[in-house]
Amino acid sequence: MAPRAKSTTEAAEPIRRSSRISAQPKSEPAKEVKKAAPRTKKRSADEGDGEDTTPAVKKSKAEEAAAEAPDTEESNEKAAQLASIDVGDTLPSFTLQNEKGEDVDVATLSAEKGVIFFLVPKADTPGCTTQACGFRDTYPDFTAQNFAVYCLSADSPNAQSKWQTKKELPYPLLSDPQRVLITALGAGEGGKTKRSHFIFEKGGKLVEKKIPVKPADSPKLALEYVKSIAAAA
Template sequence: MAPRAKNPVETTEPTRRSTRISAQPKSELPAKEVKKAAPRTKKRTADDGDDESPAVKKSKAKEAAAEAPDTEESNEKAAELATIDIGDALPSLTLKNEKGEDVDVATLAAEQGVIFFLVPKADTPGCTNQACGFRDIYPDFTAHNFAVYCLSADSPSAQSKWQTKKELPYPLLSDPQRTLITALGAGEGGKTKRSHFIFEEGGKLVEKKIPVKPADSPKLALEYVKSVA
């Protein structure tokens, strides 16, 4: 008796089903959304050169604007003020002192010699070193009939606070537009060069040091005063 033939349906059906399954495309999972990290904010430090809050800056700007002279008038004075060099006389220019009083610089040397020492900014380390140097030997200048004045672009109120804090015995003159500072050759790019200028009695410029180191300025000024006494 011949062996029974296999049912073709039974042998082929599984194969077809397997082929259909393998041929079906694999479902793709949705890509995960990548969250971008928020940019890190740079922390402000004292090394950035500006550690004041916007509120403090705004307050200082208002104070300076209130105390500064009329811009048009200041620009006219600056244009009229010629460069002051050795042998030239003090010009007639009115500035405010630390008390907010008007001072005509041309009258300061009428009866004595005058020393103007210039600082970039009140109550900063280098400027305080220079200012305290003039403070400590101030009697030596007055003994030789020389008055001392600190000249800067700071407001009178800022100068007054500094004067009180460091017990500075001499007046401070405010030149916010750097009119006299520029005429002396110490104003450049909106900044003040550390320096000092000596005028003899009568108002003639006889000595200047620009630039000068904070600690050297008082010593060199006194040396010159003693040499002409």
């Protein structure tokens, strides 16, 4: 028996189904989304495996200022090293820098001759220049009486050196930035230096002090006292 012939509809069905399937858009495979790897700090060659890589915490301005500020206790301890020096007391051993940045033990200055310290509030200011130039102009008179002259202030050695050169000051200048010796002499108050002068005889005993004193009077009064010592001797 011959097989039944497919009807027109049945024969066309596969074609239509095939057309429908081919007409559908091909679905593309989903693209794989790559996650960005976390950024890591590049290690330097000398970093160890066990080194703490925690980022540094930025300090506040107040914390930075506190870190840079001088140690108050240390400064106070340094200032307390010298007791008060009054008439009759001996010049203690204490090291300061001169205008050249050289260390000077003030106790050694009076070993061979008398010493005069004149103190100024600030180098190269009008009143201080008047006082300094007064000692400059009478400097030969002091040396003739076997007395050395020193300017003492809280200025830096560099500032003192410039002032010395500018005004042709023939004597050394001593820098006491923490006002340790200045305070011991009684001329440091409220972070300032009182204009004054102090006379130590040979051997280091304080015999005369003028505090405060006027700029023009300081060299004159100091010289008068030195001459009176020579006359008495």
